[in-house]
Amino acid sequence: MIWGMDHLLPRPRVSESTPGVFEFVPGSSVSGPAALVDAVRLSLAVLDLRPAEAGADTAAVRVVEDAGLGPEAYEIEITAEGVRIAAGDRAGAFYAGQTLRQLLPAEAYRAAALPGTVWAVPCGRLADAPALSWRGAHLDVARNFLPKREVLRMIDMLALHKLNRLHLHLVDDQGWRVESRAYPLLHEIGSHRDQTTTSYYREEPAFDGVPHGGYYTLTDLAEISAYATARAVTVVPEIDVPGHASAILAAYPEFAARPADTYRVLDRWGISPAILSPLPATVDFLTTVFDEIIGALGDVPYFHIGGDECVLDDWAASAEISAYQEKLGLATPADLHAWFLRRLADVLAERRSRAVVWDEAFVSGMLRQDTVVMPWRGPQVGRRAAAAGHEVVATPVFPMYFDYAEAASAEEPLAIGDTITLADVAAFAPVPSEWTVEERDRVVGVQFQLWSERIPDGRTLDYRAWPRGCAAAEIAWSGAPVSECFTGRLDAHLVRLDAFGVEYRPPAGPRPWQRGGSGWRRHRPGVVDVQEMMRHLHELTQSADSTRPSTSS
Numbered sequence: 314m315i316w317g318m319d320h321l322l323p324r325p326r327v328s329e330s331t332p333g334v335f336e337f338v339p340g341s342s343v344s345g346p347a348a349l350v351d352a353v354r355l356s357l358a359v360l361d362l363r364p365a366e367a368g369a370d371t372a373a374v375r376v377v378e379d380a381g382l383g384p385e386a387y388e389i390e391i392t393a394e395g396v397r398i399a400a401g402d403r404a405g406a407f408y409a410g411q412t413l414r415q416l417l418p419a420e421a422y423r424a425a426a427l428p429g430t431v432w433a434v435p436c437g438r439l440a441d442a443p444a445l446s447w448r449g450a451h452l453d454v455a456r457n458f459l460p461k462r463e464v465l466r467m468i469d470m471l472a473l474h475k476l477n478r479l480h481l482h483l484v485d486d487q488g489w490r491v492e493s494r495a496y497p498l499l500h501e502i503g504s505h506r507d508q509t510t511t512s513y514y515r516e517e518p519a520f521d522g523v524p525h526g527g528y529y530t531l532t533d534l535a536e537i538s539a540y541a542t543a544r545a546v547t548v549v550p551e552i553d554v555p556g557h558a559s560a561i562l563a564a565y566p567e568f569a570a571r572p573a574d575t576y577r578v579l580d581r582w583g584i585s586p587a588i589l590s591p592l593p594a595t596v597d598f599l600t601t602v603f604d605e606i607i608g609a610l611g612d613v614p615y616f617h618i619g620g621d622e623c624v625l626d627d628w629a630a631s632a633e634i635s636a637y638q639e640k641l642g643l644a645t646p647a648d649l650h651a652w653f654l655r656r657l658a659d660v661l662a663e664r665r666s667r668a669v670v671w672d673e674a675f676v677s678g679m680l681r682q683d684t685v686v687m688p689w690r691g692p693q694v695g696r697r698a699a700a701a702g703h704e705v706v707a708t709p710v711f712p713m714y715f716d717y718a719e720a721a722s723a724e725e726p727l728a729i730g731d732t733i734t735l736a737d738v739a740a741f742a743p744v745p746s747e748w749t750v751e752e753r754d755r756v757v758g759v760q761f762q763l764w765s766e767r768i769p770d771g772r773t774l775d776y777r778a779w780p781r782g783c784a785a786a787e788i789a790w791s792g793a794p795v796s797e798c799f800t801g802r803l804d805a806h807l808v809r810l811d812a813f814g815v816e817y818r819p820p821a822g823p824r825p826w827q828r829g830g831s832g833w834r835r836h837r838p839g840v841v842d843v844q845e846m847m848r849h850l851h852e853l854t855q856s857a858d859s860t861r862p863s864t865s866s
């Protein structure tokens with residue numbers, strides 16, 4: 314079966330069909346500038362296209378660079394004689410290749426070309442470019458570690474949806490996930506725990522008795538970065554400080570606001586009071602760790618430093634920290650929290666990297682103007698950040714937290730709460746129409762979050778991420794809620810995901826083996842309602858206080 318131009322996802326800006334098809338035959342080649350040819354060949358790896366010999370004009374695909382098209386943009390013209398691609402840059406050529414892959418039979422998503430496949434694409438013309446420059450997915454590899462192969466596969470999945478940012482949450486109370494040669498106890502001690510809780514919110518605590526852990530070596534990070542770059546994906550590392558610090562402090566308690574030898578990598582969820590000291594020694598320590606990560610990843614245009622969910626009690630209780638706060642002329646621990654994050658953002662700026670923070674860091678003020686804000690507590694705080702001149706990536710709990718269940722049903726595998734449906738994601742407007750033009754211009758993108766308290770493995774990751782991620786890709790590319798014809802395009806797209814081997818959640822509900830069963834992974838619907846949660850978070854952002862009480866367990 315040959316799919317037409319109207320089965321593409323995300324939907325291109327302009328597409329026109331003309332009669333006929335072009336068929337790729339064995340030995341087909343691509344001509345054009347080397348970097349663009351490489352990008353097209355990578356997207357169409359299943360066709361095993363050869364780079365055309367210089368001077369030959371028999372190439373099946375001819376690629377030209379057209380700087381006038383702008384970043385990530387491309388045009389394709391398909392006639393019975395061949396394919397012509399114009400791209401603004403390497404990413405544009407890569408995306409042109411991804412679009413052609415969608416026009417091929419779904420076998421183009423298998424790891425090897427099946428004999429007998431007719432590699433034909435329909436004739437026509439496309440002109441395409443993204444509305445938003447940050448089209449992201451966040452992966453929490455701290456709560457539950459995902460091995461490197463899952464991260465690489467996630468990059469494949471982002472690439473085929475024209476998503477271009479992978480935000481890696483590399484540390485939390487429950488684990489530190491990257492090698493440090495300067496501070497080796499971080500990965501030796503911080504990367505594993507003896508057991509993990511299986512209880513839900515206010516239930517009696519219960520544990521699985523199974524050790525859990527893992528970390529990426531710096532060489533793994535270099536590999537992940539190179540793999541991502543080739544696929545037009547930018548890795549955004551996150552070292553979440555100064556809160557969520559139990560794993561760091563289990564390794565190096567001397568960096569605690571309240572030094573003690575009792576810190577452990579946590580085996581349960583929720584917000585812990587473990588917090589780093591803001592004193593210069595901590596800044597030096599983090600600078601060294603940032604340098605190791607930047608050194609491994611190479612180009613790091615954005616570095617996320619967290620700033621969320623900080624319990625500042627230990628700062629207020631420490632005479633040394635209070636004296637430091639006073640010396641800096643700061644009135645409250647919340648001001649010191651802002652100062653500390655700004656100090657780290659300055660360190661990053663010296664390394665040509667822009668800081669990204671969760672919105673609490675914005676609420677306490679004093680950020681560098683070039684710091685990007687992720688308003689997870691909703692569009693109200695996002696608007697305040699945009700009005701203050703910050704670039705904003707829309708990351709609201711509703712509907713961008715894909716750790717919430719798709720249905721309030723005991724058939725679902727255990728989720729953090731209810732409910733964020735595919736339709737909720739599809740209806741989301743990342744750039745609110747009621748904002749001023751200046752505020753709207755500062756929304757650079759949208760991103761879905763895969764917090765992993767209830768995502769223990771890659772199979773569950775597939776289930777939670779797709780097809781909601783398909784809808785997210787669509788709104789990220791177009792900058793607006795999805796159009797009516799989404800369902801038909803998604804149906805075609807799910808056949809591609811089947812061929813790729815993705816264990817997505819069927820829109821009609823889980824397959825029998827995807828259900829939570831009768832044990833601890835059975836979902837308990839109705840305990841946490843995301844709309845209720847958003848109301849609560851909204852109230853919190855109304856107060857000037859940057860901290861918030863516990864909402865998880």
Ligand code: TNX
Binds near residue numbers: 621689714716764
């Ligand atoms: C809030 S969003 C968190 C995470 C949790 C998540 C669960 C944010 C900055 N903090 O630590 O994993 O809720 O949905």
